[in-house]
Amino acid sequence: MAVKIGRNDPCWCGSGAKYKKCHEQFDRRYEELELSGAPMLDRKLIKTPSQVAAIKESCAVNMAVLDYVGEHIGPGISTQQIDDWVRDITARHGAVCAPLNYNGFPKHVCTSIDDVVCHGIPDSSRILKEGDIINVDVSTIYHVYFSDSSRMYCIGSVSPEKERLVRVTKECMEKGIEKVIPWTPIGNMGSAVNRHAVENGYSVVREIGGHGVGLEFHEDPWVSYTSEEGSGVIMVPGMMFTIEPMVNMGSHEIYTDESDGWTVHTRDGSPSAQWEVTVLVTETGCEVICW
Numbered sequence: 001m002a003v004k005i006g007r008n009d010p011c012w013c014g015s016g017a018k019y020k021k022c023h024e025q026f027d028r029r030y031e032e033l034e035l036s037g038a039p040m041l042d043r044k045l046i047k048t049p050s051q052v053a054a055i056k057e058s059c060a061v062n063m064a065v066l067d068y069v070g071e072h073i074g075p076g077i078s079t080q081q082i083d084d085w086v087r088d089i090t091a092r093h094g095a096v097c098a099p100l101n102y103n104g105f106p107k108h109v110c111t112s113i114d115d116v117v118c119h120g121i122p123d124s125s126r127i128l129k130e131g132d133i134i135n136v137d138v139s140t141i142y143h144v145y146f147s148d149s150s151r152m153y154c155i156g157s158v159s160p161e162k163e164r165l166v167r168v169t170k171e172c173m174e175k176g177i178e179k180v181i182p183w184t185p186i187g188n189m190g191s192a193v194n195r196h197a198v199e200n201g202y203s204v205v206r207e208i209g210g211h212g213v214g215l216e217f218h219e220d221p222w223v224s225y226t227s228e229e230g231s232g233v234i235m236v237p238g239m240m241f242t243i244e245p246m247v248n249m250g251s252h253e254i255y256t257d258e259s260d261g262w263t264v265h266t267r268d269g270s271p272s273a274q275w276e277v278t279v280l281v282t283e284t285g286c287e288v289i290c291w
C-alpha cells in the first residue's frame with residue numbers, strides 16, 4: 001500500500017465498508033507472508049467485489065453457451081457446427097469469444113476429441129460418432145471481463161474405459177476444488193489432483209496447466225496439476241484461477257501438431273480427458289463461479 005488507509009476510512013476494495021471491518025486483517029496477513037518470503041500473487045490480480053460481480057456476468061454467458069452445446073451435441077454433429085453454435089449463442093448474449101484470434105487461434109472454441117489433449121480446432125470434416133469423448137472449452141469476454149470453463153461430452157455410448165476416464169478426471173478436478181483453502185499454497189490443490197489420477201492408473205499432463213483469469217484471458221499464476229504439496233503461491237481471498245487438469249489414460253507425454261501449431265495430442269495415442277472450472281478463493285474455501 002503506497003497510501004496508508006485510516007482504519008475508519010472506506011476500504012480500498014470499494015465495498016463501502018470501513019477498512020477495519022473489511023480488508024485490514026487481510027492486508028496484515030498478506031504483508032506478513034510477503035515479509036516471510038512466501039510467494040504471493042501480485043495484488044493487482046486480487047479481485048474487488050465489483051470486479052467479482054462483473055466477472056460472474058461473463059461466467060453466466062460462458063455457462064449458457066456450454067449448456068446449449070450439451071443440449072444439442074451428439075453423433076453426426078461436426079466440430080464446426082459446435083463452433084457455429086458457440087459463435088451464435090455468445091453473440092446473442094452480447095459477448096465475444098475469447099479464443100478467436102488469440103495468438104492466432106482460428107476458431108471460436110476448442111474441441112478436443114479422444115487422443116487430443118486440448119486446443120483442438122473445429123473442422124467441418126470432423127463428424128462426431130458414437131463412442132467419441134470430446135472436451136468443449138469455451139472462453140468468453142463480456143464487458144471486458146474474461147471467463148473460462150470446459151466440459152466433457154460422451155457421444156452416444158462410449159467404452160467403459162473411456163467413461164471411467166471422463167468420470168475420474170471430473171473427480172480429480174473436484175479433489176482440487178476441495179483443497180482451495182485460503183492462506184494455503186496452491187501446490188496442495190495440484191498435488192491432490194495428481195494423486196487421484198495416479199491412484200486410478202492415469203497421468204496428468206505437465207507442460208500445460210491452468211491460469212488466473214478475469215481481467216485477462218490468462219493471468220498469473222500459472223497453475224500446475226502435478227505440483228508438490230506446500231509449493232506455489234499462497235491462495236488468498238479474492239484470487240481467481242482455473243482448475244482444468246488434462247488427464248491421460250496412458251503416459252503423460254504430449255506433442256503439438258506442427259501442421260496447425262495448436263492441436264495437442266497424447267504421445268502414445270491414448271485418450272485424454274479434461275474438465276475446467278474457475279474458482280474464486282473466499283474467506284472459508286472457494287466458490288466455483290464458472291463450470
Ligand code: MF3
Nearest residue numbers: 099102105110119137139148
Ligand atoms: N480455453 C483454454 C484454456 O482453458 C485456452 C485456449 S487458448 C486458444 O486456457 F487459443 F486455444 F483458445
Ligand code: CO
Nearest residue numbers: 148210242244
Ligand atoms: Co483455461
